Amino acid sequence: MKPQTVLQPVFNLIAPFAPLFLRLGMAYVFVRHGLAKLHMGLPQVAGFFGHLGIPAPTVFAAIVIGVETLGAACLALGLLTRFWALCMVIDMAVAIWRAVLPRAPELETLLLAGAIALVSLGAGPLSIDRLLQKKA
Helix, strand or coil, rough: CCCHHHHHHHHHHHHHHHHHHHHHHHHHHHHHHHHHHHCCCHHHHHHHHHHCCCHHHHHHHHHHHHHHHHHHHHHHCCCCCCHHHHHHHHHHHHHHHHHHHCCHHHHHHHHHHHHHHHHHHHCCCHHHHHHHHHCC
16 A cells, blocks of 8 residues: 555645644744844844845835734734735745845745745635634
8 A cells, every 4th residue: 555545634634734834834934033133123124125225225124024023923823814925925035136145045935935835825724814704
């Protein structure tokens, strides 16, 4: 008997919860990075963004801090998941383009891929999004 056949019931049982696992893992990483930026302070983050050539660095520093803290918390809860995941797609695409390349953007690429997956999958069954969907 093939291993996949034996494990198929387990795969079927946990598959609906894949978005939850992805949301929690991504939220953990993003909130840690967001809190680090918050503790650095807006002027320092804006200065770094200005050095990278990002226009309106203070505005975008505030937005990134919000996405990486508030957005990550919402992602963990499954609240407005697709919106926050799309914000994270943009965050990571800009980070890769402006801050990481030509080095290998390993973590950023993984976060970008996870955010794209959540934009397409949505929050999954264990989420506030799903509760709100049922009420509508």
